[in-house]
Amino acid sequence: DAGVIQSPRHEVTEMGQEVTLRCKPISGHNSLFWYRQTMMRGLELLIYFNNNVPIDDSGMPEDRFSAKMPNASFSTLKIQPSEPRDSAVYFCASSGLHSRNSPLHFGNGTRLTVT
Amino acid sequence: DQQVKQNSPSLSVQEGRISILNCDYTNSMFDYFLWYKKYPAEGPTFLISISSIKDKNEDGRFTVFLNKSAKHLSLHIVPSQPGDSAVYFCAASGDGGNNRKLIWGLGTSLAVNP
Numbered sequence: 001d002a003g004v005i006q007s008p009r010h011e012v013t014e015m016g017q018e019v020t021l022r023c024k025p026i027s028g029h030n031s032l033f034w035y036r037q038t039m040m041r042g043l044e045l046l047i048y049f050n051n052n053v054p055i056d057d058s059g060m061p062e063d064r065f066s067a068k069m070p071n072a073s074f075s076t077l078k079i080q081p082s083e084p085r086d087s088a089v090y091f092c093a094s095s096g097l098h099s100r101n102s103p104l105h106f107g108n109g110t111r112l113t114v115t
Numbered sequence: 116d117q118q119v120k121q122n123s124p125s126l127s128v129q130e131g132r133i134s135i136l137n138c139d140y141t142n143s144m145f146d147y148f149l150w151y152k153k154y155p156a157e158g159p160t161f162l163i164s165i166s167s168i169k170d171k172n173e174d175g176r177f178t179v180f181l182n183k184s185a186k187h188l189s190l191h192i193v194p195s196q197p198g199d200s201a202v203y204f205c206a207a208s209g210d211g212g213n214n215r216k217l218i219w220g221l222g223t224s225l226a227v228n229p
Contacts, residue, residue: 004158031215043159043204043219056216091158101147101166104217106158 002026004107006092012113018080021110024073025094033104034067034077035091043091049075082114118142119207121220128227134192136223138205141186146209149217150179150190153202162203163190195227 005024013019025032033048047057052069060067064083069075079086089111093104120139128134138148146167151159165172165179165188172179178191192199202224206217 033215042221043206043217045216048215059216093158101164103149103161103164104151104159106160108157 004092004094004105006090006107006110008110009108010111010113012115013082014115015083016081017114018078019082019086019112019114021077021090021092021112023075023077023092023107025075025092026096026105027073029094029096029105030072031095031097031102032069032075033093033095034075035093035106037089037091037109046077079112082112084114087112087114117221118145119205119218119220121203121205121223123223124221125224125226128195128225130197130227130229131194134190134195134199134225134227136190136192136203136205136225138188138190138220139186140188140207140218142207142218143186144209145207145218147207148179148181148188149206149208150177151204151206152199153204153222159204167209192225195225197227197229200225200227 007022031050034046035043037043046059047067049069067077089109091106091109093106095102118141149164150162152162153159163174163177163179165181181188202222204222205220208217
């Protein structure tokens with residue numbers, strides 16, 4: 001049973017470059033979440049989708065961040081242009097029910113370093 | 116402004132003993148709480164949860180206690196095992212508006228020594 005799959009695992013890029021993070025949720029799950037983890041702020045919800053529709057993007061820090069979910073099995077988080085302060089671990093998670101009591105299943109994250 | 120606080124960044128316990136991880140929250144609107152465990156280079160995994168209508172929930176070696184008046188919850192692991200060594204996150208939901216938005220603590224790193 002494949003879990004949430006994220007790629008790449010590590011990304012190192014220079015300031016100003018475009019970065020695209022990818023996520024494949026667990027098959028059959030209809031809610032997908034993008035989180036960012038930093039030492040200072042911990043885990044922060046950036047955006048979440050239900051049935052491929054963005055429900056809440058209030059956590060997206062700036063217009064430089066955008067997320068899409070073109071179908072039920074794929075989502076991207078894009079940063080353009082990237083800045084050093086975007087360096088963090090980005091997690092994707094999915095859940096099977098649109099219920100706040102439904103646990104999240106996380107991928108192993110993408111560690112982004114912007115120099 | 117941390118609405119969910121885990122004041123102990125780390126905890127060290129001997130194998131076989133009890134581990135107690137604490138979590139405090141400030142928002143009285145929170146009514147559902149979860150604990151996740153995270154190993155290095157992996158994503159968090161769900162461990163146990165509790166609704167505010169309860170004061171205790173147990174699952175095997177893991178028990179979560181909720182004290183609503185004190186806005187405090189704790190996770191007890193008995194007996195602790197070396198494989199329990201991980202970072203434990205407390206999370207809360209129910210502050211209105213977006214029900215799927217969890218507010219997370221910064222985590223407590225647990226080391227269980229053989």
